[in-house]
Amino acid sequence: MIDRTNEQWLADLTGKPDVQAPALEDLRYRLQRGIFYYLSRERSDLTHLSGQELGQMAEDLAQDATLRVMDNLDSFRGDSRFTTWATKIAVRLAISDLRRSRYKDFSLDGLTAEGEVLPSAGDTFPTHTAPTPENATERADVMMKIERALREALTERQYQALSAVALQDVPLEIVAERLGTNRNALYKLLHDARRKLRQHLEAQGLSTDYMLKLFEE
Amino acid sequence: MSLHEGELHKLIDCIVTSHYDDCLDCETCARELDCLAERVAMGAKINDLLPEVATHLCCCRDCFEEFEALVAILRAENSGQLDGIG
Structure with a gap:
């Protein structure tokens, strides 16, 4: 050579x-x-x-x-x-x-804000991070607000994309194909979705620092 | 819709890593990837070279996976590990 x-x-x-x-x-x-x-x-x-x-x-x-x-x-x-x-x-x-x-069998069907987000493995907290009763109530309240924010702040398309990429770890490339778009456009759509969600939550007093602290305790 | 707590963690992570400034897209990132990977494979830090690309790689798993793969191959090549292949 x-x-x-x-x-x-x-x-x-x-x-x-x-x-x-x-x-x-x-x-x-x-x-x-x-x-x-x-x-x-x-x-x-x-x-x-x-x-x-x-x-x-x-x-x-x-x-x-x-x-x-x-x-x-x-x-x-x-x-x-x-x-x-x-x-x-x-x-x-x-x-x-x-x-x-x-991901040949992956489908976006069912990924709607009204439907059930697919169950994920390891969705319980490890014992060492188990919340106190007061903390559990606060967490439940914040989770409810986040779920509401997902429904209210995002379009259906943004919700589907964010669910697949951020929650189910599906590659952007695959999600882009299913949505009939390209990776670049999907990245921008996700970027907007994340910003909207963040702004929506911050407007309700839920800063990322607060949420991180609450769920890491 | 019902979020599991594991999913909630992922969602919070995803919100935390979002950036407010104008985002670099995947195409622009891909154009810089070969040059960047060469220098990182030689020991340079991404943040010192192209911080905006580093920010994109933090937010985009697809680009990050491709970047890591390229760096791994270049490191193997630089250390002679590819010589015995093929």
Whole structure:
């Protein structure tokens, strides 16, 4: 594998076939190594897969990533090494693939302010944080106000997005797809929802510091 | 609608981490990610480099996951751990 400067990468990848082919193979190989490392060392949810299975995944993803890099060559600004930029594209593609696979059955149906928020695991306090009776009453009151704030301050769309992302830990990418929007727009929608909720609660005297203290006691 | 206390904690966390200033979006964050990851993989602190991106990464799990993955791969590459792969 040849070490190339950024300029050499760009020249080779857009060069004549006899120059382009080895550059493409070098790029694919580099991406495959990085993806394989990530899948095998950094993903605790993939430990049930064999090395061969992970290798195949990495190979397929690297192939797709190489094509995507080629499609986006014009957007390389040269702020980083070319291979880092290409790895960024590969990482995003790999993680997107994993998210889609994990959340393939996820639906926003039922996530409405009038419906029941899905039960979550570990929804009871650990013994050492169990509230006193007075504290429990205060907490219940604050919880009621927060639930009301969710209904009153947010639109249905904001409520669905916030419930899925903040309460159920669903990736933005998945929620954006289900809402028929993109991640960028969803991030802005969530940003507005969080601010509205915060302002609504603060207007009722519920500062974040107060809530944090109350529920950490 | 009925919030469980575990969910309430998540909600409060989410409100606490919201920021009032103009937010950086995912696309802008993604544009900076490769350069930032390279420097962080070499030992720099995100907050010293691009605090606005650091703020976005605190609020956006998707971008943070991708950033962490990229840094992990770069660190492995820098330390020669990728040499024996493939």
